Amino acid sequence: xxxxxxxxxxxxxxxxxxxxxxxxxxxxxxxxxxxxxxxxxxxxxxxxxxxxxxxxxxxxxxxxxxxxxxxxxxxxxxxxxxxxxxxxxxxxxxxxxxxxxxxxxxxxxxxxxxxxxxxxxxxxxxxxxxxxxxxxxxxxxxxxxxxxxxxxxxxxxxxxxxxxxxxxxxxxxxxxxxxxxxxxxxxxxxxxxxxxxxxxxxxxxxxxxxxxxxxxxxxxxxxxxxxxxxxxxxxxxxxxxxxxxxxxxxxxxxxxxxxxxxxxxxxxxxxxxxxxxxxxxxxxxxxxxxxxxxxxxxxxxxxxxxxxxxxxxxxxxxxxxxxxxxxxxxxxxxxxxxxxxxxxxxxxxxxxxxxxxxxxxxxxxxx
Amino acid sequence: xxxxxxxxxxxxxxxxxxxxxxxxxxxxxxxxxxxxxxxxxxxxxxxxxxxxxxxxxxxxxxxxxxxxxxxxxxxxxxxxxxxxxxxxxxxxxxxxxxxxxxxxxxxxxxxxxxxxxxxxxxxxxxxxxxxxxxxxxxxxxxxxxxxxxxxxxxxxxxxxxxxxxxxxxxxxxxxxxxxxxxxxxxxxxxxxxxxxxxxxxxxxxxxxxxxxxxxxxxxxxxxxxxxxxxxxxxxxxxxxxxxxxxxxxxxxxxxxxxxxxxxxxxxxxxxxxxxxxxxxxxxxxxxxxxxxxxxxxxxxxxxxxxxxxxxxxxxxxxxxxxxxxxxxxxxxxxxxxxxxxxxxxxxxxxxxxxxxxxxxxxxxxxxxxxxxxxxxxxxxxxxxxxxxxxxxxxxxxxxxxxxxxxxxxxxxxxxxxxxxxxxxxxxxxxxxxxxxxx
Numbered sequence: 001x002x003x004x005x006x007x008x009x010x011x012x013x014x015x016x017x018x019x020x021x022x023x024x025x026x027x028x029x030x031x032x033x034x035x036x037x038x039x040x041x042x043x044x045x046x047x048x049x050x051x052x053x054x055x056x057x058x059x060x061x062x063x064x065x066x067x068x069x070x071x072x073x074x075x076x077x078x079x080x081x082x083x084x085x086x087x088x089x090x091x092x093x094x095x096x097x098x099x100x101x102x103x104x105x106x107x108x109x110x111x112x113x114x115x116x117x118x119x120x121x122x123x124x125x126x127x128x129x130x131x132x133x134x135x136x137x138x139x140x141x142x143x144x145x146x147x148x149x150x151x152x153x154x155x156x157x158x159x160x161x162x163x164x165x166x167x168x169x170x171x172x173x174x175x176x177x178x179x180x181x182x183x184x185x186x187x188x189x190x191x192x193x194x195x196x197x198x199x200x201x202x203x204x205x206x207x208x209x210x211x212x213x214x215x216x217x218x219x220x221x222x223x224x225x226x227x228x229x230x231x232x233x234x235x236x237x238x239x240x241x242x243x244x245x246x247x248x249x250x251x252x253x254x255x256x257x258x259x260x261x262x263x264x265x266x267x268x269x270x271x272x273x274x275x276x277x278x279x280x281x282x283x284x285x286x287x288x289x290x291x292x293x294x295x296x297x298x299x300x301x302x303x304x305x306x307x308x309x310x311x312x313x314x315x316x317x318x319x320x321x322x323x324x325x326x327x328x329x330x331x332x333x334x335x336x337x338x339x340x341x342x343x344x345x346x347x348x349x350x351x352x353x354x355x356x357x358x359x360x361x362x363x364x365x366x367x
Numbered sequence: 368x369x370x371x372x373x374x375x376x377x378x379x380x381x382x383x384x385x386x387x388x389x390x391x392x393x394x395x396x397x398x399x400x401x402x403x404x405x406x407x408x409x410x411x412x413x414x415x416x417x418x419x420x421x422x423x424x425x426x427x428x429x430x431x432x433x434x435x436x437x438x439x440x441x442x443x444x445x446x447x448x449x450x451x452x453x454x455x456x457x458x459x460x461x462x463x464x465x466x467x468x469x470x471x472x473x474x475x476x477x478x479x480x481x482x483x484x485x486x487x488x489x490x491x492x493x494x495x496x497x498x499x500x501x502x503x504x505x506x507x508x509x510x511x512x513x514x515x516x517x518x519x520x521x522x523x524x525x526x527x528x529x530x531x532x533x534x535x536x537x538x539x540x541x542x543x544x545x546x547x548x549x550x551x552x553x554x555x556x557x558x559x560x561x562x563x564x565x566x567x568x569x570x571x572x573x574x575x576x577x578x579x580x581x582x583x584x585x586x587x588x589x590x591x592x593x594x595x596x597x598x599x600x601x602x603x604x605x606x607x608x609x610x611x612x613x614x615x616x617x618x619x620x621x622x623x624x625x626x627x628x629x630x631x632x633x634x635x636x637x638x639x640x641x642x643x644x645x646x647x648x649x650x651x652x653x654x655x656x657x658x659x660x661x662x663x664x665x666x667x668x669x670x671x672x673x674x675x676x677x678x679x680x681x682x683x684x685x686x687x688x689x690x691x692x693x694x695x696x697x698x699x700x701x702x703x704x705x706x707x708x709x710x711x712x713x714x715x716x717x718x719x720x721x722x723x724x725x726x727x728x729x730x731x732x733x734x735x736x737x738x739x740x741x742x743x744x745x746x747x748x749x750x751x752x753x754x755x756x757x758x759x760x761x762x763x764x765x766x767x768x769x770x771x772x773x774x775x776x777x778x779x780x781x782x783x784x785x786x787x788x789x790x791x792x793x794x795x796x797x798x799x800x801x802x803x804x805x
Contacts, residue, residue: 053629054629056629057625057628057629060625060628061625064621064622065622068618181468184468188427188430189427189428189466189472190428190430190471190642190671191428191644191646191674191675193675286616286617287617288616288617290471291471293616328622331623332626335610335611336610336611336612336619336622336623336626337612339612339614339619340613340614
């Protein structure tokens with residue numbers, strides 16, 4: 001528990017009216033023009049691809065970008081929540097995502113061994129069967145992942161809460177390696193099929209000559225739904241209010257009787273549970289996971305969080321979809337070997353011209 | 368200073384481990400001695416142990432194919448020991464794994480570390496491996512500088528032996544033997560031949576006109592794709608687009624395929640290995656509804672392809688690889704022995720690993736015979752004599768006849784076209800269709 005620096009609290013209280021809005025916005029021209037330029041570039045990319053390769057290609061790539069972006073968004077939300085509240089880039093978060101996919105596999109296998117096949121339930125009984133599967137699998141996996149997240153915070157990060165920032169950052173990288181090692185040892189290094197591919201089948205509609213499957217619709221809708229639920233949770237519930245208060249000023253929150261440790265643990269729980277939901281959605285969508293998947297996805301999701309404005313939940317969601325689409329179109333235009341380079345170049349550009357991100361950072365005014 | 372101390376300890380350690388391993392070898396021998404036929408009578412006075420090694424990716428993503436190859440190598444050692452191929456001398460076998468935890472598959476850095484260790488172990492007279500051309504690029508300078516002979520069962524990059532055949536490889540820099548001798552040999556033909564055979568098959572047999580080519584951006588895959596592109600153009604068909612990717616997600620492949628779908632390719636070629644997602648690409652073709660032929664090289668002829676692709680892997684796919692030893696009459700005995708020893712079917716390169724080791728052991732035997740039935744006292748001269756004996760190989764083995772040219776390449780230029788079929792365990796597997804000579 002942090003010791004209360006009364007002088008600092010007093011200063012903050014005195015400054016309170018001027019820092020009423022905790023969202024730090026951009027304040028120079030390059031930075032103010034950034035969103036417009038970004039959207040402009042995005043539209044230009046879509047148009048060029050449409051002219052070069054036909055509208056069908058452009059629309060299908062848009063679909064590909066949005067569906068993968070939905071996954072990035074769900075992971076990014078976890079990054080942004082943790083950063084918002086304790087200003088830690090939780091590098092282990094991408095690995096919690098992968099670990100959750102394996103939790104789901106284990107849980108499915110366990111039920112299967114007990115004579116209850118989730119796979120049959122999902123595939124043989126239409127929409128109600130699928131909903132029932134989700135009702136069983138989703139909470140179980142989210143709970144397991146949430147507890148994992150809380151344990152990580154309790155064991156690895158809590159003691160370092162008041163250390164220099166580098167210490168928890170390096171610890172986070174260590175935790176990431178630890179989780180990856182566990183998955184490597186248990187599931188091997190080759191791709192693992194999750195067996196959820198056929199849980200959703202059929203095509204929803206055709207647009208611009210491109211068929212959009214129910215799976216694509218599900219991926220985007222589920223991600224949006226979860227993010228709206230989270231946003232509502234943070235905005236309207238007591239715990240959500242406590243989270244926001246802790247994010248704004250931990251000491252003041254403590255003074256007003258908020259249990260900081262419990263609030264931070266809850267943040268880790270919710271972030272990890274969302275990653276678990278993302279992992280299940282990803283398993284249904286792509287069906288292939290591999291032990292080090294979370295490393296790349298994690299860094300990409302971090303980029304999404306920075307693009308949206310780190311600490312900002314809506315921003316992270318938006319960043320996810322934007323990065324998904326830009327990466328796909330960038331690869332189409334510049335060459336597929338460049339897709340990761342495009343994403344990380346974007347990270348550098350954001351940090352250079354608009355470090356606060358598109359929607360502004362939502363962090364305490366302590367720098 | 369610590370470095371030199373460690374270096375000084377290496378001979379001591381190797382001598383100790385050699386003694387320990389020799390003891391094991393002897394006990395193995397005596398337990399199975401009853402079945403021995405007593406190979407070389409002239410070597411009956413031979414005493415001690417000869418150490419041979421292999422370096423193959425036997426864990427991680429390459430475990431299925433690399434492990435099966437290593438089993439072939441080990442079978443050759445076990446048979447030679449039980450038949451007393453070297454008379455009174457025993458054979459000690461050191462197996463190295465060049466897959467690393469960091470990469471989760473074959474890793475050139477790990478290969479280089481292994482080769483340094485083997486080269487510093489004065490007792491080792493020859494190495495079978497590596498499996499991947501990219502690993503060979505790192506290992507060859509180390510083994511050749513130490514005068515240690517290396518025989519690969521599967522390297523197909525022409526740049527390893529032929530100067531200026533691969534723009535990415537400085538062939539001369541790989542050969543560092545102080546005497547200028549060739550220390551690297553391989554018993555499989557190269558990618559130039561393989562690409563040509565696959566291009567011919569694509570255009571002449573399957574009648575494809577518009578092919579989309581993707582490579583995994585590694586030494587092997589990129590070059591195979593480059594040669595294939597050239598050959599396709601020479602045959603009058605078109606490569607509509609060429610991509611190199613280093614991420615192998617289903618998502619990534621879907622996106623790549625979407626990009627060319629409007630040009631409706633009738634074939635997709637993958638210059639890459641199965642641990643880099645050959646099967647995932649095939650799956651993605653089904654995802655985007657691209658009903659084209661999937662074509663690839665020997666890197667795809669790997670059980671991992673079916674693990675990734677599932678049911679989608681079994682239709683409209685062809686890949687070239689070294690002649691399917693399971694169909695070769697010359698490999699009949701090997702296949703039976705392998706099944707008896709391991710209770711599983713050999714993988715595509717098991718017979719190749721087996722032949723490599725047998726070639727190495729035959730060379731060792733010739734050296735011992737020429738040396739009056741004794742192990743040469745000087746390890747360096749033992750190594751150089753073995754290398755010379757390997758160069759003079761004229762061997763009839765499981766994969767047919769092997770003889771090397773002056774560059775260390777085999778004179779056997781055959782490849783087989785493989786298609787998905789059913790393995791003896793009832794699961795999908797690559798099955799050789801026809802063998803073509805390049």
